[in-house]
Amino acid sequence: MPKDIDAKERGIGAATKRREDVRFLTGTGNYTDDINVNGQAYVFFLRSDMAHGRITSLDTAAAAEMPGVLRIFTGKDFEGVGGLPCGWQVTDRFGEVMQEPAHPVLAQGKVRHVGDPIAAVVAETLEQARDAAEAIELDIEELPAVIDMKAALEDGAPKVHDDLTSNLCYDWGFVEENKEAVTKAFEEAAHVTTLELVNNRLIANPMEPRVAVGDFNRATGDSTLYTTSQNPHVIRLLMGAFVLGIPEHKLRVVAPDVGGGFGTKIFHYAEEAFCTFAAKALNRAVKWTASRSEAFMSDAHGRDHVTKIELALDADNNFTALRTDTYANMGAYLSTFAPSVPTWLHGTLMAGNYKTPLIYVNVKAVFTNTVPVDAYRGAGRPEATFQLERVIDKAALELGVDPIALRRQNFITEFPYATPVAVEYDTGDYVATMDKLEEVADLAGFAARRAESEKAGKLRGLGVNCYIEACGIAPSQLVGQLGARAGLYESATVRVNATGGIVVMTGSHSHGQGHETSFPQVISEMIGIPEDMIEIEHGDTANTPMGMGTYGSRSLAVGGSAMVKATEKIIAKAKKIAAHLMEASDADVELKDGQFSIAGTDKSVAWGDVTLAAYVPHNYPLEEIEPGLEETAFYDPSNFTYPSGAYACEVEVDPETGKVSIERFAAADDFGNIVNPMIVDGQVHGGIGQGIGQALLEGCVYDEDGQLLSASFMDYAMPRADDVPFYQVDHSCQTPCTHNPLGVKGCGEAGAIGSPPAVVNAVVNALRSAGKDVTHIDMPLSPARVWAAMQG
Amino acid sequence: MYEFGFTRPTSVADAVAAMGEEDAQALGGGQTLIPTLKQRLAMPVTLVSLSGIAEMQGIQSGDGQLVIGGATRHADVAAGAGAYPALAALAGGIGDPAVRNRGTIGGSLANNDPAACYPAAALASGATIVTNLREIGADEYFQGMFTTALEDGEIITAVRFPLPEAANYQKFLQPASRFAMVGVFVAKFADGVRVAVTGASEEGVFRWGEAEAALSANFTADAISGLSVPADGMIGDIHGSKSYRAHLVGVMTKRAVEAAA
């Protein structure tokens, strides 16, 4: 990073330490499980241990008599209540809307995945609830399960939902009008590279499992839900309007400190609706804390695509067309945003960093007897990047050209650039990020490092790739046309107190991203007051304006922009007050370092004088402006932002065991303007860690009967500190976003999007250095898989 | 968990008496048993903690052997079994610090998880499992995964390891649990070499006789270069096939010999 940025002490560009870490690291955070409401009862969910079956009898009478039991709920209790809604309706390539099955809070008639909740026992203690759950008499007639997506689409396959015509949710073509032209381009191509691959199913596993506490106030008739959510207002709207029929003014949703989300805490879950419903039914607060085992079988999973990708090139190695065929697993029900992930968050990214003129993407979304699949860090974009960057590497192999040169040759170099997949990149400089990568990764030194590794009996490989990402999905009108049943703006209320301190109430939600530190930096820059005079409040629908929450790397680009807009209003009003105090025209007032002054005079008033005047309006232009200093703004972006970058990974492979170790990992990202370089580093580190997790370790596996084989950390491998190297991360290439006031692009998902192909490219490169004819290995690249690939 | 009673005797005799009660179960470090209880997969009436029994704690060496109390924690073996460096290293590689500070050698050997480390050391060393009733040679003690020669209520009070001339343990980690996907303990004694393999077989820990014979004649990695165990009977799961595990047995044995020699 440039020196002047590094040296900055406050405001935009300063590496301010994260203030929230003090409470997180000293065990004084306030997580949902820390919330205990007077008189609360506990719920235990009896979940299906079968992937697919018909409930033939469910008798709770004896269990209900067990000690401490308040009531046992089953699907019957929810017959009059809406099911969990899906927030995105995809229209297929024939103009038909997707098949959208009901998603009951508790199973009605059938169970459709291991972990599907069947009954909920509410008791005085959790152990009593568990005891009673064991006394429930339940008979399930087991039905054949569909697990494999292609098998699920075959004629005569068992249907996950009896009332749908098949297990196909939708068959989406994008851009359907391009299809013919793409076919023709393939016929005319000088070379076609084809690759079939799997984007492995993942389980997000945030450190904090999901928790919900429902409360009901009989005196006021108000319901409150405390929940582990990335977007409390979205939960309030979905659950209030579509599930339980509670209007927003009678429902408060609080998402306090949240211990990691990674996407899986975006969605509205059955347990949230249950606790809110049961609290009212019993007039008792009801608490649920997921065990880790429950998290494995009830948190929405991520990825799970099976893809065939084809790249057409002309005789000069220019990309002429791209075609993909993807099967995307939806699981047993549609989770909140599931349909959007393989479509609008995936197809629109298939151009990547390249000027491929013709692209056609086909996606078949499939119901199976597995846990619902939805957005996970990157959501659709990692899947797009992985295919594209793998097929380019394979093309380079087949053509015998340098993979970096092949990429450079096909880079988009002029901006704005309208892709053939409907989006327009505003800015970027892919040559600059690749140049920067070559420098920070010391690619020139690779040959020498490989020679060293070979001396030690190890195979060394280098993998390089680019990525493009789309953050802050918007504008609302467009996403509405694409099927979103929500807007994608963000809100902020900036409340200036009488003595000059500021509280920002934002609709964004921080669950590890550091908003409490970076958002004040922006206001500090704008007003010129210390960051510690500014506090961020988020997560409580009772005191924050309607907001859409945090996902898709949108908080600073969208939420931060709303805050800037509100702060601009504050400054404009404050200048009027200052002008009055200085007996000057507000057009002449300047604000710098927390002082208002009139250019060319020695007149000045301090920020605190103005804020005090706003609330103690003795000497105040009351005929012109109201007292007080508080403004709200809603910001709806005109476009996505498009961060991009180039990543390099160096691995060593133990040829005897197939074990891969990541020796070096470098990232050159373009996030536009940077507010806090240290937080950006941290976001990239975390993202790369998860990307390495996906590439080397993590794999959610079902057997053919739908039993989850990777149902605990004994079998689901999370990355640990010693699985990752020290990263070289650079974000000095900065092409600011042109359409938001901060010029920022978003950095939360980049690492997870950009890193998996680099790892796989590197391992393939390492094996080929030993003469192995390997062109692809499916993730996770476990020692066993790498060894098997080496055996040919 | 279901409700259970708890007692913490201070002598082996009292522990044996407590274990005589109906559905009493010994509690070592709880690193296997407590998760089992949390999942409601076991329903003991009383847990008899062995952690307060002084005579089951600690490490003594002399007479060419090392005696470890049955309730000695992995961390204490890692720090205190200097007379048997390969064993100390093995203990130091079990789980994480939290596991090593609670888990015990007696608990590990009683449980006989097919992927556990200590069974390989005990079998390769020809150790003797000492209980409140008798002494059991390692070759008789291990009887297949999660199965041992222990009778109901029998307590491992100590484990006696003869000290080899050279030894080494090589553990190839299962990526998720970091238990042994394949672990090989090689121990060279004056009268021959013993090789015990954990993690790999559906039968639990086993001795690789062919390798033992070859290494007893010539204690070098080359001596076993042509040898392999059959894939049949190996564990095949989502982490690796039977043939991969069979392959790893060869690699890990070779590396253990190289490190020991």
Ligand SMILES: Cc1cc2nc3c(=O)[nH]c(=O)nc-3n(C[C@H](O)[C@H](O)[C@H](O)COP(=O)(O)OP(=O)(O)OC[C@H]3O[C@@H](n4cnc5c(N)ncnc54)[C@H](O)[C@@H]3O)c2cc1C
């Ligand atoms: C995260 C994690 C990682 C681990 N990694 C490894 C690893 O890499 N390698 C490895 O080998 N192990 C590993 N373990 C297992 C660990 O070593 C356990 O400590 C061991 O399996 C059981 O020992 P314990 O003292 O905790 O026994 P407990 O859990 O208390 O008991 C286990 C069983 O043994 C019985 N028992 C306990 N003590 C005695 C005794 N003295 N006599 C007779 N019966 C007794 C109990 O009744 C019970 O049936 C791991 C465990 C965890 C939780």
